[in-house]
Amino acid sequence: MPGAETVTRSTAVDRLLEHRAGFLGALSSEPVGPAESAGRTLAEDLRSPRDVPPTDYATMDGYAVATDDDGARTVVGSVAPEDSPPRIDPGEAVEVATGAPLPERADAVVPRENATVTDDQLADPRLASGTNVIRRGTTTSADERLFAAGDRLAPRHAALLADVGIESVRVRRRPSVAIVATGTEIHEGRQPDRDSDFLAGLVRRWGGEPSAPKTVPDDLEAVESAITDAAASYDAVLTTGGTSVGAADHVSGVLADHDLLFPGVALRPGRPVTAALVNDTPVIGLPGKPIAAHTAAVLVVRALFVGRAAIPTTTVELARRVAVPDDGIEYAVPVVVEAGNEGREAMPLGHVDSSLPLYEERFAPGLVAASTRATLADGFVLTDASLESGETTEVVPYPVVE
Template structure:
């Protein structure tokens, strides 16, 4: 983390906030070698190059018969069966002119052959075959190296490994892969009114849900998660927990306590034991978002309202974690849509309204807000399928106006 002594109480545009966050942190340098079987969703630490070609030899794409063709053999050509080539058990003799070898899918082409005719297209007799159709040179043959060439880069550094990548690594004989160490993320939730699900609610209490959303969002990013539970609104308790988290995590996520209420102690504590780089972002929902450091750990203070916490995590924290993991920058894919009903907005903050998008019979997208857009209404996002992206200075949009959406 790069130090920067500044505090910005005014609203910072979201693009500026994200740019500063990314500038103030570096990708993790630690890497580890793991089994390819355990590599799903891990981030490659280096580019991977093939140490062999795939397939290693010319082989058959079909079950059938292999033989040599100069240019084309006509239908009704008769060939004597000389032997058999199986996958894993090749036929190593030179195949004579006018002869063929029975071959299975994946078997190496025998010496002297360059073509395969699938068995459904031949008439098989006791020791010979007759072609039912003409055959051209190279039919039904997989050429050596047609998938991967020797020395070819097969996976770039910073790539998130998929099941297809795992198969690709196995196909070039790699049992292990070097990946970036997973970031360690600590979750700290504050609030005297919060109780975990399963306990009886007393007067004035609510069930704590932010940890559950963050757990799921972090699991999708494949990081190491550390839970510090619900911390009471007491400065000494918050100091102890945040200092402990700073010794064990790369990134601390705190929910609540970063606004301006009398019991919002997290921001005050951060100012004493760490550093505040900025506080308050021009985003809706989610204005009270704090960014800074505690010792060597990055600190992101999320709002306490559940939708605000969810949106600020996706829009600010997720790109930060991508940077830590050495991943390529996130690309937001937007779609043009028409407002199916009026959309209300005040200028001043970028607004990520939760919407329902659908396509008409012409394939054009329409969108409408998913009910009330309050920052505490989690059903507005749970039952939505997109964000309606409204720029900072955008105001009300009438029915039929054009806007941009981001599908979930």
């Protein structure tokens, strides 16, 4: 069992990924067509059944030639995309349409607008081999692995499946995910449950099936029962609240009695996120503050559902200085990307000069974590050091992690 230390975000992700194969392997598989494959996780490797394209073909209207030949070529016919190509002998060329297969010897296409043809004689084109040609197998080669088991398919991948002739793929059943909000004030209706709905939305985006949200009071037996019952009935469990060190915070203690994966993450907002295996079911306890819960979900929990995925960023200049409170912590600073004097700027949402004035210069993750207005940010900057005004920085847009 990992020690009681707060781990880095990378370590937390690694520990979830170590158990992802078992998490997916417990899900039954089913066949789906390309139209239903978006967002689904593959149950097995997916290989190309053939070379695509099956032959070299022209990317422009013009004349197919063999660049090994010298001098003028005699044009001996024409080829359309639906035709089988004729053979050309040395010194010959054939007229081709875009998408037409090339004769066996041909290795370049002279664009129609650049060709000089007189009495069926094509002037020497002097082209390099491969000009205006797509080679056989450029898209895929026969038996090439296109995707590995555990990969998630995106809507765009349907084009590739159709192109290579794959009509059905075997995917995992969508995992069922229990969502449990802890807190007496939420359970009794004195405060709204601000986390469960967005967590359900994230689970759907990541290919899962969320449960109807459940609430439990701050009672040790109630929390323990809710977690163990959910772990027995669902493929994964997400809880919110109860992960700090207060007398009414019971989630961390319950998870510590099981196969603890990590007790906390050096990430703010989002530090009190903890995870364990409860009878082999992944249970992740998220903090109760909305932005903290969201940050921990998209930067840590997401890996369990989608695997290790690169996080694309966009480069902008920071509009205001932001000082970080402590060393050794990774901070997710929400920002709004807006037009500046010399291009785009990232205004820290929460800075006193923003539309959510919570801090002057020193980042206040606790205040930001509690304000749902911070959901109006366009993304966030990940940093473990203070940021200067005018500094070029990398913004993670929310759409790439949600």
